[in-house]
Amino acid sequence: MNPLKLLPGVLLSVLVALAASLLGDAEAALFGRPWLEPLVLAILLGMVVGNAVKLPDSAEPGIQFSAKTVLDIAVALLGATLSWSAVRALGGELFLIIVLVVMAALGLVFLIGRALGLGPRLAMLIAAGNAICGNSAIAAVAPIIGAKREEVAAAIALTALIGVVTVIVLPFAVFGFGQDLPDYAVLTGLTVYAVPQVVAAAAPFGTAAIALATLVKLSRVVMLGPLTLLLALLAPRFAEEGTPGAGSGRAKLYLPWFIIAFALLAAARTTGWISGDLAATLGTISKQLSTVAMAALGLGVRFSSLRKAAPKVALTSALAAALMLVLAALSLLLV
Template sequence: MRIWQYIQSVLPGFLLCVLITILAYGAEWLEVQLTGHCFMDALVFSIILGTAVHSILGMNPMFRKGVNFSAKYLLELAIVLLGASVSLTIIQTLGPLLLLVVIIIVALAITASYTIGRLLGLPEKQAMLVACGNSICGNSAIVAIAPVIDADSEDIASAIAFSATLGIIVVLALPAFANSFAIDPHRFGIFAGMTVYAVPQVLAATAPVSTISVHFGTLVKLMRVLMLGPVILILGVRAGRKAEIEAEKSTGKSLRLNQLVPWFIIGFFLMIALQSLGAIPEVAMPPIKNATTLLTILSMAGLGLMVDVKSVFASSGRVLATGTLSILFLGALGASAIALLSL
């Protein structure tokens, strides 16, 4: 009986998230039909639409529980499934030198981007979201990192909105840059893989140049995605340690392991292990990826419904400045590594 009551309390908000998700997919489809390109995907549209609904119509209490459920639990489940798309076998393809270069660049980029954000006045968690999104894989990293550091919905929404904007600019600018300076396709692919946010965006940026650029860009980009696992683990343990200190101060008791490391982080790494060992059948991968995308968009709809647009634009200038300076720094790191190491 309690389960049915819980379902009834969650259902209105969940169905509202479903409606916004359908509209987001519709907006993406219309965008492709009108422009021939997908500049903003359904994930970004779902946040924008959710935020618009909250800002214009407000949030009726009857929807709140389902919206919270979608924003929290569906997101955590999506993160677990996301691990299935990360395989450690990519390391064998790229080789140890390029792997080391990517690790160093990601570490330096996160540190620099976080520092820039803090110097520009961003809150700690928002600065970390922007840093990880810029340095690893854009929206996917922001979505995955957010529950680990317990980020506010407003911080997540603004980080995703402005990383999406910068991502579009980078994708449009890179092919023109490569053609203007006659950059070697192999090197351009590596550079694009080191700087562009998402795998589909790497394809969009490198396809106009060369198939060689597409190949190397995708491989390097996937290597950056691999860094998501270690970063999630480090931030999760760091957040858990902070919680443990607070618990010891207030209660005198230490937290258990499952309280120090959230369940979805354990699930994320378990899925990586299964994928790397070949335990996930190839035929299961498309449904898993589709489920991951759908759950993520549903959770972003819920997140958007928790956001008032005023709070997003309050820090928009600082977020955009942080992202711009960070992507320039990342590009400089990538270009320097390619030139110095003759990659």
Template sequence: MASGGLLIGAIAVTVVIMLAVSYGLSRMLGLKTKLAILIACGNSICGNSAIAAVAPVIEADGDDIASSISFTAILGVLMVLGLPLLIPLLKLTATQYGILAGLTVYAVPQVLAATVPAGIVSTQIGTLVKLVRVLMLGPIVIGLSLLVARRRKAGAAREGTSKAASISPFKLVPWFIIGFLVLAALRSFQLVPDIAIAPVTKTAAILTVVSMAALGLGVDVRVLSTVGGRVTAAVTLSLLLLLGLSIGLVHFFK
């Protein structure tokens, strides 16, 4: 709340714009609808987590999932290594860099890795921006679920069957988002005592290292040779457009 509604609104608008741009770009390059949706969600929200959440909702097949996921780990690492170079190049403040990292880096642990060297302010702002960006996955998944259910119902009606499309509430919102909201609410209402914060923070640091190790194990540069050029172009161009949009945005938050 202290960060202001302007920042929260800017994050939401950025995600919506990039969803549309990434999807449109992927379709222009001739990619299938489901693959275009996965690339758009992965690029605009939170990489593998968004792809994993959206894939079962739109009934994407294994090839589409593998193609869209293949680049997120590799490009995520490149972003972590290269993004700090923009601090002196663009003369970014700690707040500006935190916003930039939160808007462009795929995974939460990667945002931490990219911002910790820049200081605590960048880390806090980057984490906040990233988690708000991740929260956008909730309404996106719900919207896609309702759209798919409507199409199933329309298809059943055309075929003259009475089979209704059901939506499981447990698939609408990823569990980690629910956990984040619950813990954030508990802490905001001071139901988590201050004495518990130190050990929880230490545990979180350990789990962050484990998360980064897991992301590292997921990086396999050999996948680049198995993915088509159109997928490569769609993912890379989408990320570059997101980076350009985010750089333009941070200049409003000096």
């Protein structure tokens, strides 16, 4: 395709992403912390723009490119930010708890979503987002299982809003149940939706609580690698009826290029071939590209397509947050 044909849609996606970043900065300045990340704001702002203004047909190729190819690149670069050093720092027993909580949450949230009438792709997006690392997990899983724009938008927007409620409510657990700070920090790291929200939930109890909660959360993030590889194997099972591979009853190996790149970069980071400074730079680039991709996804979503699924998604997300809290609390009691 002629790159010039991509320019209008790409520029529009970048402008929406920049506006979302500015809104995120304003939010942080006003409230002291970003309750909604620029990535979430980008998809919401994109939806507003896409529904308020009739976009020219010339913008569609660039919007599709930003929503697909730019997102693939962002997911690949995300691998450079993952390292097993966080796992080693936690110790084997606590990491085993994290693995069990993540696996249980993935399966149970997926089943909850299906029981409430959600399609398999949307149910898996919500499960991955809540069990592992919020928006990054949803963005990474979406292209593997062939999720539609509307499904990604609903999963990110509504699950993030439930995540904000969790951040506000969770600190009261310390006072209501008399937990000590280490337990609360672990509970926060096991429960909260995204890394910035983990920091926000732990912040009232000091830097030690923030450090431990973040470490637990980053260990959940490490599970993104195995999940993407598993879903790549099972991708045909998420296909729609009538599409190639749907209903075949067999899992076929399908490894997109960005998952291979993700795994290689994660391995390079773990072995030290990618330094901490370079990993931070690549992580920043990944986040910026993800924001552009989410803006593009939002631009292609119509409110009418979300109206039917929104209540089910919100209920699934709320139940998922409650389930994560229960699983984490039970794990601490068992220990």
